[in-house]
Amino acid sequence: MAIICRIRLLDPGVIERVIDRNDIVCGHKNPHAFEKLRALLIMHFTARQSAVQELGEEQAGAITAHIRAHLNARLGDQFGTPP
Numbered sequence: 892m893a894i895i896c897r898i899r900l901l902d903p904g905v906i907e908r909v910i911d912r913n914d915i916v917c918g919h920k921n922p923h924a925f926e927k928l929r930a931l932l933i934m935h936f937t938a939r940q941s942a943v944q945e946l947g948e949e950q951a952g953a954i955t956a957h958i959r960a961h962l963n964a965r966l967g968d969q970f971g972t973p974p
Contacts, residue, residue, distance in 0.1 A: 892924045892928035892931065894969055895919070896914075896917045896921050896925050896928060897919045898916050898928070899969070900970045900971060901970045905971065906932060909925070909928060909929050910929060910932055912929065939951060939955065942954065
């Protein structure tokens with residue numbers, strides 16, 4: 892969804908803007924994809940919070956880092972520059 896909307900999710904402040912429904916971060920307007928991306932981000936943060944509670948911060952962070960590395964290898968910098 893981020894690629895469809897041309898949103899660089901990893902650039903500073905972008906995820907917060909998407910969650911706040913601020914579509915100024917879109918390089919291409921697609922309201923349906925934007926709302927779906929927003930829902931997926933909320934689901935991600937909910938799942939991560941559960942993972943931290945179940946596995947601890949270190950293991951949850953390792954899972955997140957693995958996923959980020961996998962996406963970066965497949966998609967390059969389309970998501971922006973990681974913090």
